[in-house]
Amino acid sequence: MKIILLSGGSGKRLWPLSNEARSKQFLKVLQDEEGNSESMIQRIYRQIRQSRPDADVLIAASEAQSDPIRRQIGAQAETVFEPSRRHTYPAILLAGAYLLDKKQIGEKEVIAVLPVDPYVEQDYFEKLGEMEQALADSGAQVCLLGVRPTYPSEKYGYMTGEPVEGKNYCRVTAYAEKPGLETARRLVEEGGRWNGGVFVMRACFVRELIEKEIGQVSFDRLYEQYDRLPCNSFDYEVSEKNASLVYIPYEGEWKDMGTWNTLTERMEKPDGGFVVRGEACRNTHVINELAIPVVALGLRDMVVVASADGILVSDKHASSYMQRYVEQIDNRPMYEKRQWGEYKVLDIAPCRAGKENSLTKHLHVEAGRSLSYQAHELRDEVWTIIDGKGLFLLDGEIREAVRGDVLYIPKGHKHGMATRDGVDFIEVQLGTELVEEDIERFPWDWDEFLTGTDRA
Amino acid sequence: MKIILLSGGSGKRLWPLSNEARSKQFLKVLQDEEGNSESMIQRIYRQIRQSRPDADVLIAASEAQSDPIRRQIGAQAETVFEPSRRHTYPAILLAGAYLLDKKQIGEKEVIAVLPVDPYVEQDYFEKLGEMEQALADSGAQVCLLGVRPTYPSEKYGYMTGEPVEGKNYCRVTAYAEKPGLETARRLVEEGGRWNGGVFVMRACFVRELIEKEIGQVSFDRLYEQYDRLPCNSFDYEVSEKNASLVYIPYEGEWKDMGTWNTLTERMEKPDGGFVVRGEACRNTHVINELAIPVVALGLRDMVVVASADGILVSDKHASSYMQRYVEQIDNRPMYEKRQWGEYKVLDIAPCRAGKENSLTKHLHVEAGRSLSYQAHELRDEVWTIIDGKGLFLLDGEIREAVRGDVLYIPKGHKHGMATRDGVDFIEVQLGTELVEEDIERFPWDWDEFLTGTDRA
Secondary structure, three states, X not given: OEEEEEOOOOOOOOOOOOEOOEOHHHOOOEEOOOOOEEOHHXXXXXXXXXXXXXXXXXXXXXXXXXXXXXXXXXXXXXXXXXXXXXXHHXXXXXXXXXXXXXXXXOXXXXXXXXXXXXXXXXXXXXHHHHHHHHHHHHOOOEEEEEEOOOOOOOOOEEEXXXXXXXXXXXXXXXXXXXXXXXXXHHHHHOOOEEEEEEEEEEHHHHHHHHHHHHOOOOHHHHHHOHHHOOOOOHHHHHHOOOOXXXXXXXXXXXEEOOOHHHHHHHOOOOEEOOEEEOOOOEOXXXXXXXXXXXXXXXXXXXEEEEEOOEEEEEEOOHHHHOHHHHOOOOOOOOEEEEOOEEEEEEEEEEOOOOOOEEEEEEEEEOOOEEEEEEEXXXXXXXXXXXXXXXXXXXXXXXXXXXXXXXXXXXXXXXXXXXXXOOEEEEEEEEEOOOOOOOOEEEOOOOHHHHOOXXXX | XXXXXXXXXXXXXXXXXXXXXXOHHHOOOEEXXXXXXXXXXXXXXXXXXXXXXXXXXXXXEEHHHHHHHHHHOOOOOEEEEEOOOXXXXXXXXXXXXXXXXXXXXXXXXEEEEEEOOEEEOOHHHHHHHHHHHHHHHHOOOEEEEEEOOOOOOOOOEEEEEEEOOOOOOEXXXXXXXXXXXXXXXXXHHOOOEEEEEEEEEEHHHHHHHHHHHHOOOOHHHHHHOHHHOOOOOHHHHHHOOOOOEEEEEEOOOEEEOOOHHHHHHHOOOOEEOOEEEOOOOEOOEEEEOOOOOEEEXXXXXXXXXXXXOEEEEEEOOHHHHOHXXXXXXXXXXXXXXXXXXXXXXXXXXXXXXXXXXXXXXXXEEOOOEEEEEEEOOOEEEEEEEEEEEEEEEEOOEEEEEEOOOEEEEOOOOOEEEEEOOOEEEEEEEEEOOOOOOOOEEEOOOOHHHHOOOOOO
């Protein structure tokens, strides 16, 4: 069995912890059996490995997730990167084309597509075998997982099924994606099932879908034409349109961790970070990534989350409606974890006159890492080293930089930094447009300088 | 009539907007008749001036309030500064000694002491005349204001009174300062009155109190011995002990603005700063002084306040119990308004090894102002000018500093800055102990450089 793990999702649903640069599946808000914090993607990857040690897992993600995937899953993770953010239908086709074209898997191979964000126990993964068997027995094109609804949600797909005698699967007789509240209520009453977003199908069916779109099974061609594929969910394009569906019922625990309301139910500790709590708080979670305290008094059924990007104060139920409000906010990311370390924006100050601005950051480069050799067209930078030391590269010249050193980088000049032991500095940017995109990168090989240190 | 306006109060009760450096009475959270924002002290000073244009007003405050008083009330404000923070009893005696000794007021003059923090309408000040009359008619030592209680608070003093025939005042027959809840309930039922904290008395009575403490009426002596005076409220020392009290009943609006719960009732707008609010919030105030957004969803009866010092998320009623939780927090002030401008702490970073630290600030020096000529024993500083320009003074040498300049100040070196048009810079401090107290100030006269600009 080939497993495609869909690492998609908007950066807004767990705002302010998630942002464009830090998707929700990488937030370390869960705990493994030993009590170590882990992210959604780490949990599900670990669970898949436990349940099916021999399965090939391919992670379908965006290029921006390359850093966190390598950081959290390790270098062994096989990945396919989408050229742009679209929807589950194009993402599944691209991953399928990768398996068929690049990995040359057989037509009869079974592909299981799993979403990254449900919180489930180990029995969920045991269902994959039953789904494979149901696919073979039924001759259906797709076998789905039928989750028992816990409330009439308008966010899911609903399946009406007919049991097949002597079998553990049901044939899907009707499918309704994201129905209105009234229909959802009726479907729940009539024993309808949520589509859990797991798709088990044969490679030849995926081949047919790809051929329908671009006439041939070529990964490179699909990659090129990616932006012309329908920007739609696999459910709209296939589940709702396809007559040949079966599902395996699933009675176990299944929580969509896409909202604060559902995610906090899975968190072991109610508080994270610098939190002072009055004794009268109930069913309230407070997560604070800032250096200043959050004081929480007399709160009921609330979630409070503070990060460099913003502060959410929400009734837990109301947090499901957050997305539309967060979309009004058009701020740049104030915190990012990168391959080389991390940065935090400390201050953004437009000048009182003229078009000049300044932006101040705290950067931390990890031991054995380096910043790319780069230049900016629209800004000067001043770096003040506040901790550790590194090698500073300016226009081809290398010098040692230690705590207390001040480095001036005029616009247009190439610069870089590498460190064996880790280095922190305050960067003051001065210019007209102070954006991450104002950067030109140049090749530079730091390997001989960094040898002997752990670059893992 | 001489009016003493007591500008006391802890910095914690309106945390995180108030801190040691920014007392609640200076927060501009109210609005005047024209819709301009004003602080508690501005409002009450304006109301006194409207009601009694001829009264002499003396503001009793701490030295730390000198800057904000001059900024908010203006240079005409007469002030007396306490040598240390104590309580209302020593503060009233010191202000009284100032009037008797330094201003040589007559024995028969009437002194009215007013607290800075009740939210009242103009009729409150009209009562001062009635209180003066009641003092004369009754021969009592102190005339108080008897506020009609709205609930059985444990925070106030309660007066039981006996009406005097044909007069509008009552003789106080029993006085209970901060009783328990049960007693408070009984007193409210029996028609008891809150002591509104207004004391009208003759100068000779204040003289007696001072003489009882230090044997003579000398402002300088009282100032010297200030720390030996009882650290107690005027209510404990006088109202509760003194048999000769009357009060004038007051039926008008009276709100103690010492808690977020009561203060928000007086705020015209529910939101301040960068706030995104879901439509389902009710009776909720959100004040955000940070540059990042606060998203508020589904909140009921809440107050949310975010500042550089911290974030409060509280049920309005529970906010009255804030003080004990905020006292657990021992952070340095992260924002201060000063005579020369303001600063914000952006980052505090201890080094991974050793005892070194770094602290990064954004400072703004206002047009026509200067930083004191100073030196630090335990830190180097790096200043990067990000806006405007100024004159930079280092060890007696003056040079112009403009946007983009980087100034390095090694420990022990004297430095200062003055500006005609305003200047902003990022300061990176590097050293072992990075505290405001590590400063030695030296005389320097900037006047000739700043001439021609408005220094008001």
